Amino acid sequence: MDPWVWWLIAAVGLGIPLVVTAMPEFGMFAVGAVAAAGVAALGAGTVPQVLVFAAVSVALIAVVRPIAARHRRQRPHVPSGVEALKGRQAVVLERVDGDGGRIKLAGEVWSARTLNSDQICEVGQQVDVVDIDGATAVVM
Structure with a gap:
């Protein structure tokens, strides 16, 4: 061969x-x-x-x-899960203040509270999600 x-x-x-x-x-x-x-x-x-x-x-x-x-x-970091929700916009469904409220985030209803306890977000207002604390979105 x-x-x-x-x-x-x-x-x-x-x-x-x-x-x-x-x-x-x-x-x-x-x-x-x-x-x-x-x-x-x-x-x-x-x-x-x-x-x-x-x-x-x-x-x-x-x-x-x-x-x-x-x-x-150098793998690119692709956020997933709750990390992917940070920085997204949401719509207020129930008044959100430092004690709580409800928002619609990524097609789901989430409990939410404001980052600053003296801030108030009214129904229909667009808010930015800055963090996820357990099952609560922290917004501003």
């Missing part, structure tokens, strides 16, 4: 642990094996094939891993 076929078999063999373990390094080695198969198909000897495999694999690991690590650290 030709050497390039063996390199392709090696690439598939390295691709299996990539899928099973989700370790991207195996994928980089598989790409190195495909590059070595290309060199073998062009008629190069064993030493150039191994050098291409090693060079491509090491280059991919040296370049791709730091980029992937940087992206993993």
